[in-house]
Amino acid sequence: xxxxxxxxxxxxxxxxxxxxxxxxxxxxxxxxxxxxxxxxxxxxxxxxxxxxxxxxxxxxxxxxxxxxxxxxxxxxxxxxxxxxxxxxxxxxxxxxxxxxxxxxxxxxxxxxxxxxxxxxxxxxxxxxxxxxxxxxxxxxxxxxxxxxxxxxxxxxxxxxxxxxxxxxxxxxxxxxxxxxxxxxxxxxxxxxxxxxxxxxxxxxxxxxxxxxxxxxxxxxxxxxxxxxxxxxxxxxxxxxxxxxxxxxxxxxxxxxxxxxxxxxxxxxxxxxxxxxxxxxxxxx
Amino acid sequence: xxxxxxxxxxxxxxxxxxxxxxxxxxxxxxxxxxxxxxxxxxxxxxxxxxxxxxxxxxxxxxxxxxxxxxxxxxxxxxxxxxxxxxxxxxxxxxxxxxxxxxxxxxxxxxxxxxxxxxxxxxxxxxxxxxxxxxxxxxxxxxxxxxxxxxxxxxxxxxxxxxxxxxxxxxxxxxxxxxxxxxxxxxxxxxxxxxxxxxxxxxxxxxxxxxxxxxxxxxxxxxxxxxxxxxxxxxxxxxxxxxxxxxxxxxxxxxxxxxxxxxxxxxxxxxxxxxxxxxxxxxxxxxxxxxxxxxxxxxxxxxxxxxxxxx
Numbered sequence: 001x002x003x004x005x006x007x008x009x010x011x012x013x014x015x016x017x018x019x020x021x022x023x024x025x026x027x028x029x030x031x032x033x034x035x036x037x038x039x040x041x042x043x044x045x046x047x048x049x050x051x052x053x054x055x056x057x058x059x060x061x062x063x064x065x066x067x068x069x070x071x072x073x074x075x076x077x078x079x080x081x082x083x084x085x086x087x088x089x090x091x092x093x094x095x096x097x098x099x100x101x102x103x104x105x106x107x108x109x110x111x112x113x114x115x116x117x118x119x120x121x122x123x124x125x126x127x128x129x130x131x132x133x134x135x136x137x138x139x140x141x142x143x144x145x146x147x148x149x150x151x152x153x154x155x156x157x158x159x160x161x162x163x164x165x166x167x168x169x170x171x172x173x174x175x176x177x178x179x180x181x182x183x184x185x186x187x188x189x190x191x192x193x194x195x196x197x198x199x200x201x202x203x204x205x206x207x208x209x210x211x212x213x214x215x216x217x218x219x220x221x222x223x224x225x226x227x228x229x230x231x232x233x234x235x236x237x238x239x240x241x242x243x244x245x246x247x248x249x250x251x252x253x254x255x256x257x258x259x260x261x262x263x264x265x266x267x268x269x270x271x272x273x274x275x276x277x278x279x280x281x282x283x284x
Numbered sequence: 285x286x287x288x289x290x291x292x293x294x295x296x297x298x299x300x301x302x303x304x305x306x307x308x309x310x311x312x313x314x315x316x317x318x319x320x321x322x323x324x325x326x327x328x329x330x331x332x333x334x335x336x337x338x339x340x341x342x343x344x345x346x347x348x349x350x351x352x353x354x355x356x357x358x359x360x361x362x363x364x365x366x367x368x369x370x371x372x373x374x375x376x377x378x379x380x381x382x383x384x385x386x387x388x389x390x391x392x393x394x395x396x397x398x399x400x401x402x403x404x405x406x407x408x409x410x411x412x413x414x415x416x417x418x419x420x421x422x423x424x425x426x427x428x429x430x431x432x433x434x435x436x437x438x439x440x441x442x443x444x445x446x447x448x449x450x451x452x453x454x455x456x457x458x459x460x461x462x463x464x465x466x467x468x469x470x471x472x473x474x475x476x477x478x479x480x481x482x483x484x485x486x487x488x489x490x491x492x493x494x495x496x497x498x499x500x501x502x503x504x505x506x507x508x509x510x511x512x513x514x515x516x517x518x519x520x521x522x523x524x525x526x527x528x529x530x531x532x533x534x535x536x537x538x539x540x541x542x543x544x545x546x547x548x549x550x551x552x553x554x555x556x557x558x559x560x561x562x563x564x565x566x567x568x569x570x571x572x573x574x575x576x577x578x579x580x581x582x583x584x585x586x587x588x589x590x591x592x593x594x
Contacts, residue, residue: 009386012383012388013388016380016384016388016394019380019394020397020398023398023401023467024397025416026401026413026416026467029416030412044420044424044425044430045425047430048430095301098298099298099299102295102298102299103299106291106295108292112588114303116584117306117311118302118306120581120584121306121309121310123580123584124573124577125527125528125549125572125576126528127528127530127552127553127572128313128317128569128570128572128573129309129310129317130317130552130556131316131320131562131566132312132313155309156309158305187294187295212403215405216405216408218406218535219531219553234405234408235407237407237408238407238534241410242535251411251415252412255408255411258405258408259404259408262403262404262405263403265403266399266400266402266403267396267400270396274475277472278475278476278479280521
């Protein structure tokens with residue numbers, strides 16, 4: 001049922017294109033400024049115009065820093081983000097899968113109270129646990145370390161990963177579980193033989209969600225990690241763009257570097273990202 | 285029978301580590317923070333001397349007190365930021381969803397563009413929009429101001445997020461921040477509405493058409509009322525994000541001159557970790573928690589109860 005182009009259809013397309021252009025303004029500014037040499041980005045009357053002599057130098061400078069200007073490179077911080085995000089994502093996904101399995105197929109007494117109490121943990125303002133958290137991490141010798149931050153992301157990731165897997169497993173027919181039980185499978189047998197093999201789409205949604213959130217997170221990272229060389233890229237980027245920075249070409253290149261991993265995942269696996277997004281509004 | 289009981293124990297043991305971790309890290313830590321908020325811990329070393337609600341009283345009532353003044357501004361800023369942020373996200377989100385629901389060629393591309401900011405860090409958003417809205421100085425104009433001058437609209441130049449003008453209790457410096465936040469989160473409401481629109485069976489629209497309703501009437505009378513639960517979810521999810529916002533504003537503008545862009549999240553962070561006023565930081569965070577709980581707890585109960593009925 002394709003519609004013919006009439007004036008109101010053209011109006012709709014014009015509006016959609018206009019909005020798309022507005023949404024892309026920051027991308028334009030990022031790319032244009034990120035490609036300019038310092039002398040050009042300093043020429044503010046040309047801020048909105050494309051570079052005359054585009055250069056990729058900013059990206060390598062943003063990565064490795066400029067020692068004589070006292071600018072730290074983001075490269076090591078990007079690696080910190082990788083070392084942080086991968087284990088935290090995997091651990092919270094596995095735990096979420098086990099929790100989701102139990103909460104959807106083995107409802108124990110009290111589950112209807114425990115589940116909302118778990119969920120509440122993903123809505124709290126993290127400021128309200130920040131002081132005890134930093135003290136506890138220091139006490140168990142994880143203060144100021146990436147391991148401490150990994151632990152924190154695993155724990156506070158549990159509510160959302162549990163929620164997504166619980167709703168995902170609820171869709172898998174209980175008949176399948178019953179059949180495996182009749183064949184003599186125990187609780188772990190059912191999980192590994194029936195649920196886990198069917199879990200791939202669930203894992204993709206949860207892993208993308210956790211990867212994006214942990215990569216992008218700032219408050220925990222800035223509270224736990226004070227040493228600049230230990231910080232993930234969000235904190236390092238904020239420090240680079242703060243204060244009296246002049247090298248905005250370098251900042252914009254650094255911002256693109258920081259944004260690229262989650263952006264690529266979104267562009268390639270967008271529909272799984274959207275499923276995670278919608279799952280966050282509680283109803284599956 | 286014994287077998288079943290053993291399995292029940294195994295199932296509970298599987299989820300127990302998560303329950304213990306969350307019990308400590310969420311509820312234990314909240315209790316601990318409440319205890320700190322009732323103490324006079326005001327330095328590097330912990331001091332749990334009981335002072336009752338003194339820290340809260342100071343934030344709300346002590347006239348002439350810098351902290352009370354700042355917190356008062358923060359609460360107004362939060363109110364206005366939340367109000368306009370919700371308006372932008374719900375209004376434009378709904379508009380974009382309805383536009384995309386018109387059997388659009390290239391819908392996927394448009395959707396991808398409207399939603400991509402959701403995949404970015406608030407820090408990335410903050411840095412980009414800080415650069416876009418940086419006002420510059422009269423002889424060295426930056427950002428949007430430079431653009432306005434270039435197209436001959438000099439009279440529209442202003443200080444953006446550095447402007448200290450206030451209309452009543454509303455600081456105009458919040459406007460650029462609301463634009464940045466709206467840019468990032470409008471796609472979220474669009475995705476929610478689009479999912480809702482796709483869930484409405486074509487027969488319902490067909491039936492309304494047969495009854496002689498125009499396309500506009502179908503939206504106003506039939507479809508929008510069916511989207512009301514989605515609007516509620518969007519308002520609550522975005523509203524609670526806005527009540528605890530920190531990263532975006534901290535990166536983009538910080539507290540601002542005269543606290544024009546300050547919010548409780550920034551106040552809490554600075555007074556705790558830069559000023560060592562732990563008890564005051566704890567009190568602010570507990571007020572933030574209460575505000576969030578006020579919206580989230582009824583919503584959680586409502587959603588899960590509805591789920592049980594299904």
